[in-house]
Amino acid sequence: MGMGDYIVIDHMIGPFEFACESVSTGTPFNARVDDDKREIFSDHTFPDQHPSACRFLRPNGSRIICTIHRDSPPQCKFYRCVVMRIFNEKGVDIGMVRGTFSLHSDDPGLRNVWEEACQKIPESDPDSEIRIQVYLENHGYRVE
Ligand code: SF4
Incomplete structure (x- = not known):
């Protein structure tokens, strides 16, 4: 919920695909929204209401999930909330x-x-x- 300053989208490079940067390490990475999460990703209500949150975070039922599970940067994969x-x-x-x-x-x-x-x-x-x-x-x- 507080990662919005650390995982930054630079620009869109394709449908559901983005050039991003992991700011804390200065590492660029490309991320494509997981196929099964595109519908919830397309709703921008949550990130608009939570500007400090990572732009890839979305509510899914009672849970809040990462929509780029496959392409999330290494520190996200390592930390696993x-x-x-x-x-x-x-x-x-x-x-x-x-x-x-x-x-x-x-x-x-x-x-x-x-x-x-x-x-x-x-x-x-x-x-x-x-x-x-x-x-x-x-x-x-x-x-x-
Ligand atoms: S795990 Fe996903 S939603 Fe969470 S900070 Fe990393 S990229 Fe963003």
Whole structure:
């Protein structure tokens, strides 16, 4: 939501295709809007209402998503704002895990299970993300 000064569109180079710059690194890159996100990208209401947001960000139902997932610059791919969304047995969205691998949730049960998982599965484990996901699923949560 605050990346509008860092990911900048220089000009359009084709239908849904743009010459851009990643300002923090001074790196130019070309980005084509993902085929399945062109309809939501074409609605400019959101970026017009949120001038600090990256121009490629759009609402999609209850979520806000990147419309150039395929062509986003390396730092975006590396950071990944949200790596997991966690739902309870009723399908209610009760938490998210950010790219820094921190849980954001007000649900005490989920927080307890998350802490257990983190104690059993070290972050240094190269499979920690998938192992924690399985741990949560084995405790009745749905993870996307
Ligand atoms: S992930 Fe996509 S929407 Fe987010 S800052 Fe990067 S290019 Fe913009």
